[in-house]
Amino acid sequence: MYQASMKRVAILIMWCILHTTQAFNYDCPQHCNCDGPTAKCEGGIIPSLNPRITAFEIEDMDTPITTLTSDITQQLKNLVSLRLNSIGLTRVEAGALAVIDRLLDLYINNNNINMLTKDTFLNCSSLTHLNLDHNNIHIIQNETFMPLEQLQILSLAHNALKVLPNYMPRSIQTLNIEENNLSTITQLFLDHLESLNLCHNSIIHIDPDQISLNELRSLCLGGPNFNLSDSIVSPSKFPQLKQLTLMGSQQSPLRINPDVQSNIKTMARTSLHKLHLQSCSLLSADLFNLTNSKLTDVKATDTTLTSKVFKRSAINLPYITILDFSGSPSLAQMFLRSPRPSSAMPHLRILKMSRCGINAFYESFLHQQVPNITDLDLSYNPLECTCYGMTWIPDYVREGKLNLLQELNTTCSKPLHLSAIPLLTASMCPITRAIDTTTTTTTTSITKESPQTTPHFCVTSSGSSNGVSKCKNPSTTTIGLDGMHEESSTGNGQKLSGIMTGVVISYVSVLVLN
Template sequence: MPASAILLHLLPVLFILLSCMDPGQASFYLECPQECECTGPVASCKGGKIPPLDPRSTQFSLDSADPPLRVFSTRFAQHMDHLVTLELSSVGLTKLESGALGQIPQLMVLNITRNNITALNLGTFENCSRLESLSLENNNIQVIENGTFASLTNLMNLSLAQNAITFLPGQLPGQLRLLDLDFNRIAAIPSLDLDQLITLNLCHNMISKVDQNQDGMQKLQSLCLGGSNFTVSEHLINAKNFPKLESLKLQGGEPGVKVTTGAGINIKGMTTLRTLELDSCILNSLQLFNQPNSRLENLRVSDLKIKTRTPTRSGIKLPSIHVFDVSGSPILAHFFLNTPAREGFVLTELTTLKMSRCNIKTFDESLLLSKAPNIERLDLSHNPLECTCYGLSWIPHYVREDKLSLLGEENTTCASPHHLTGVPLLTATLCPIVFPSKEQTTIPHIIFPEEITFTVPPTSPKSSTLRPISNTTFTSKQPPNTTTSLPLTTMDELTTTEVAETSTTLAAIAVNVSGIERSGPPPAIAAVDAGTLENPAEPKPRRPLAWLGIAAGALLLVVLVVVAVGAVVRRSHNRHLAISHRRIDSRENMVAMAQICRSQDQLL
């Protein structure tokens, strides 16, 4: 069959395949501008102008225009009537011309970020009724005329974060599900009648007044309020206003957000709440954290202030908590570390514990096992840690065995003792003495973390390459992770006097080494500076470790006695061998003299 006939038979098949192909995968049939990258109907460009687009393109993005595009005008928009998604980022826009966006009737997603737009007027979004998502983040918007968004009847997501807005715009679309006004200058919150709203972010603002009547947001699941010198009362935060609330974040500036006792009781009663964040808040007591029936899973509390003194025996229970973050709140850290497990924090479901910037000095292993037995991640960064063998040595051990992950380990450093100041906890040598195992037969090495001076007694005049220099003082100035071995001498050169003197010296050294870093009283199980708390818990003393030095000295003494006895036996054996050799030599000399005499007599 001729090739032309075969092609004629295949053309219908190719036509069917092309008609069934996903347009997103068929990028070859769209014309892509030279300065752009195209993937199917999506064109991503960089440059100083908007290039001609294929009329079949549905998504267009322009980033980092140079020279900048100052005004988005109808001239730019007239060739974009086929777009569904438009993204203009860092292109230098300062103004959106009225009616320009209306030239794109199919537009559903509009992102204009990192520009310098200062105002939005009534005609900005005219004829954009199909718009569903609008993001104007990181501009310099200061003025929004009332009714600017009223014509956007299908708008569900509106983000105006990181601008300079001083008040909420009026006539917001009633079908909004997300409203993000984070990082603005809003001072007052009116009553919002947005019955479809799910997420409301008003954090990092200057809120000082909030309308208490917010019963129009029955579907709200996430709420974030940020401001200074305003009060969160029981009339604002309650199950009636927010029956489906899952995440609550309260953020205050100076002097802080006041949370009344009634509001705290209402928060405890919200069975739908899963996440609670309190930043720079003022509470009357810690009763807010006594929730035996709570389903709270994530709790973050920073810069917390307590208005009245709370008894240390207050019950604090969070049975379902997974993430417990008290970074910057030494008050809660004090309660966690010092309240007995049977009376306070017993976090059986906890997997992540963060206590950064809480003035924590030590954290005992037994305390962790009793308060949070299933912990997987721990953060103790930016704390004045006392790195001792009996305080924090279990943490590097857990990390090496993959039992624990230490968060912020580069900032988890020792503050004391002085020779470990600034050393990361995971690399510091905390235990100065290493004892031999059952299989070890050699003399154990002794690690000197500080400068130690000792004198070796004088020895006999015999020379040996392994003997210490007579009347010499040795000084160890090695770092904590350096191992120093004691000088040795040969077995056959030891005398009974030397053995006794050396044994006494080594025993004294072992006892002195065992007392290194234990000159002061041992720290408590949990030493925390609780900030504004009064009467912190008394530290619990530990049993002294002097018997470790005695045991080390006794072990060295036994080894040296065995070596000395072996040397004496060996020397006695060598003397008997020397006498025998001398006797043999005398007999051989006598036989030789007799033979000489006989040979002389024969000659004569």
């Protein structure tokens, strides 16, 4: 009975596989790659599609299409997903999209559409995802989005909008309008909105009474002239906010005043998990010293501190896993000097400090302060590649203990002979080997003298008899590189053979260069 049941199951599985294979057994159009119900095409023209194809993408057509007409969309009427990328579109004919009555996802990117009318999306009520990034849209008529009753994601980034239409579908959950020319935001009441990106616009001020976004989880604000107010960035306005991004510019950093900082600290204790600051100006570093913070991801890039950083200033973020201070030297130096125990950041895994003027990152700091990091970025820093300062990093990378991000851009600045050489390939220490013979073992030593004298190089010979050293300066202390041991020099040495002397001179030359 059991064997018969298993046989029936096996037959059913084989039938399903065969049926699925036959269902997608069709000729793929020219210039396209097909995978199941999806066809991705580059060049050529829009082909007649097999009814089994439900997702179609085309870019860089041989002959640009300036107007999307009903005749074209008639060939696409079975689609649920359509992507038209860089095909030269300047206009969508009224009713053309209505032909594709099951369409859920529509991407029209990198074209030159400059206007959307109230007829553009007629009878597109099933559309849930609309992406019109990187066009040249100047105008969206007020009732354009009225038919889109089920729209959840709307992206209009990188266009030329000065105002938004007065109607937005209340079903929208994600709204991305970054990189436009918006100067004001009025009446943004979206009950289900969870993500809002208004960064890189010309907005100066947002009236808190004009927006109601109690469900918002992610928010991006900022621009060259944006005035950040504590009435906008506040726990009462966004009680469930989990990610906050504030962005200025290098020419005009976004100033975060003490009241806004205080609100962010409160939000970090209640709901906020991710804080991203780019090209901002902070009065103090209090945001990074929160013992009861819930922050797990902090990026403060190209951000400055306007107040003096005290030597005992601390960074304390107990749940942090990603910390990025790239381009923020004052924050990076404060972090490296932070007098906290390693338990202050036990979860830190990714540490980025690119472009921070850092000379060295010592292994002792890793063990004492951030023992659990797996990824480290020290690119574009003037690193001093010394034998006892940075050699541990290549060792850790080779052993699989550490991933060095941007390794080709992590190069030495000093010493001169290693300048511009990647840290992972730089020869920071001479290779020393004991030369074993039956009579003599030779090592190279550096004499330790008083600060007023120039260090001398000594050669220590040892064999079956007591080892003696030959130094220029008698009664000095030598440090053998083979074992880092110390011994007293008497000034009476033995002669070395010409070959051994050549080896010693080579070792000494390497040491002098370093």
